[in-house]
Amino acid sequence: xxxxxxVSLDVYRAPVLRDLDWRLxxxxxxxxxxxxGAGKTTLLHLAASAYRPASGTALVLGxxxxxxxxxxxxxxxxxxxxxxxxYPQLSLAENLRFIAExxxxxxxxxxxxxxxxxxxxxxxxQVGRCSQGMVKRAELARAVISQPTLLLLDEPHxxxxxxxxxxxxxxxxxxxxxxxxxxxxxxxxxxxxxLVDEVLELRDGRLSPVPGFG
Ligand SMILES: Nc1ncnc2c1ncn2[C@@H]1O[C@H](COP(=O)(O)OP(=O)(O)OP(=O)(O)O)[C@@H](O)[C@H]1O
Numbered sequence: 386x387x388x389x390x391x392v393s394l395d396v397y398r399a400p401v402l403r404d405l406d407w408r409l410x411x412x413x414x415x416x417x418x419x420x421x422g423a424g425k426t427t428l429l430h431l432a433a434s435a436y437r438p439a440s441g442t443a444l445v446l447g448x449x450x451x452x453x454x455x456x457x458x459x460x461x462x463x464x465x466x467x468x469x470x471x472y473p474q475l476s477l478a479e480n481l482r483f484i485a486e487x488x489x490x491x492x493x494x495x496x497x498x499x500x501x502x503x504x505x506x507x508x509x510x511q512v513g514r515c516s517q518g519m520v521k522r523a524e525l526a527r528a529v530i531s532q533p534t535l536l537l538l539d540e541p542h543x544x545x546x547x548x549x550x551x552x553x554x555x556x557x558x559x560x561x562x563x564x565x566x567x568x569x570x571x572x573x574x575x576x577x578x579x580l581v582d583e584v585l586e587l588r589d590g591r592l593s594p595v596p597g598f599g
Pocket of ligand 1: 421422423424
């Protein structure tokens with residue numbers, strides 16, 4: 386799923402990732418922890434092919450991130466980050482139908498996804514008029530629709546009530562069952578631990594296992 390060898394990456398000319406080695410196998414889920422500014426979000430964005438490594442080799446779903454990955458690889462990756470990928474002026478249903486269309490799924494899947502994340506009754510509400518937690522639930526609905534092979538979650542529990550947190554668990558279980566893999570960045574080690582096989586710490590640009598996990 387992910388094979389990084391001696392990957393380095395700078396952001397705004399500051400070194401963030403340094404000679405980083407990382408392997409993530411199919412069927413696995415990994416947690417990433419680290420101090421503020423350590424580069425966790427940057428690492429997820431790199432895995433989502435938003436950056437190219439400055440040096441080293443970064444393979445994701447078999448694609449080399451030295452160049453733009455093929456569209457089928459990009460479609461098989463779902464990144465749910467700090468910022469919503471939804472259009473604020475469109476309704477929840479319109480946004481999710483658009484995502485369903487992008488992924489070649491029937492429009493009914495958008496309605497099913499809204500139901501799955503508990504937003505069916507708010508389907509016609511504009512995203513810009515939804516609460517933060519509702520938007521976060523709708524973001525999770527993107528993954529229900531796209532059924533990614535690689536699921537990348539950046540602080541997925543932030544802003545979610547306890548009921549909605551179970552959706553995160555549901556999505557990670559789903560990706561494992563499809564023989565995909567999940568990467569979960571979190572500051573909350575208690576919520577993270579039961580979801581993943583191992584926890585890695587990003588520090589000084591490299592990943593190392595956190596003792597006591599995996
Ligand atoms: N907008 C920006 N302007 C300048 N530097 C940035 C910017 N965004 C990221 N960086 C650089 O990238 C580094 C890594 O940032 P990143 O957001 O990946 O860290 P993080 O581990 O996800 O942090 P946090 O836990 O606070 O979310 C920062 O330390 C900083 O050097």
